[in-house]
């Protein structure tokens with residue numbers, strides 16, 4: 132069966148980054164279909180996607196590890212490429228429950244690749260993370276920096292990257308784009324979709340947003356004695372809309388290249404570092420609300436600075452981030468203030 136070059140399967144397409152990428156792919160003329168088990172996402176996102184795009188969403192509710200089901204789905208929709216988001220992403224939870232992470236992130240990937248091989252679909256974009264750089268020796272980080280891991284979550288991302296490299300060695304027909312995300316934040320400018328963490332947010336931006344909206348009293352700033360300009364941790368925050376465009380560019384590059392074309396591994400970041408206090412100030416500005424904070428001890432496993440050299444993505448994919456920290460905060464605030472309890 133020949134595939135439809137516009138048909139793209141998004142595993143985990145109902146999640147935070149998956150849902151924004153869904154919209155960007157539709158706007159670029161693709162027909163994305165979603166596979167999601169809603170273990171860490173909300174079915175209400177589907178109606179929001181229909182409102183934004185003005186067309187019905189095709190979504191199948193199933194675990195990505197159901198090999199036979201995924202193979203049949205790939206064939207049913209004549210899928211040309213898969214973007215694989217489905218995976219767990221909490222560092223702390225991965226330390227407490229490592230097998231949950233290896234099963235879903237590594238086992239899910241093995242199953243997906245087997246299903247793709249059986250369906251003769253060998254084009255994949257993979258959601259990796261800057262976590263694969265461990266504690267970088269310097270910044271900005273280029274893709275040839277050594278990789279390492281300090282927790283099971285990070286290890287699963289590295290294992291998946293290695294698995295994809297081995298697969299390409301075994302069969303050069305595989306075309307793989309590995310995207311190493313820096314710190315995705317912000318929301319769709321409509322305020323209809325955004326990040327909706329369950330329980331207490333682990334990540335900075337959703338925590339700050341919940342303080343600003345009054346759901347939590349105060350931000351804990353984990354350390355102000357790092358070797359950074361103001362002592363707090365520096366990260367490369369990237370607007371989720373820019374990240375979504377990065378997936379469109381990566382899919383296009385692989386699909387336009389024909390079978391066995393060039394695979395790539397690229398950073399998706401802005402190349403700019405912002406401190407925790409930069410984010411607090413930018414969010415206060417965007418929201419007009421105070422964000423009270425207290426300085427706490429460092430969080431275990433945190434690094435002082437982490438930001439990308441994004442030049443390779445620009446060269447290979449013609450992609451670069453265009454949104455500022457102010458844009459990220461304005462859109463995160465619109466989402467948070469319009470949906471104070473998330474999708475509930």
Ligand code: UD1
Pocket residue numbers: 220222223260261262285314315333334335336338350351352353354363364365366407430431432433
């Ligand atoms: C974290 C993960 C990383 C993962 C990424 C996914 C850790 C150690 N790292 O990255 O592996 O890929 O999320 O999005 O969990 N901060 C506070 N107060 C808070 C929360 C964060 O001060 O309540 C600070 C942190 O110390 C850090 C910065 O804000 O300096 C960003 O933290 P976070 O949003 O959790 O991202 P990372 O730690 O970069």
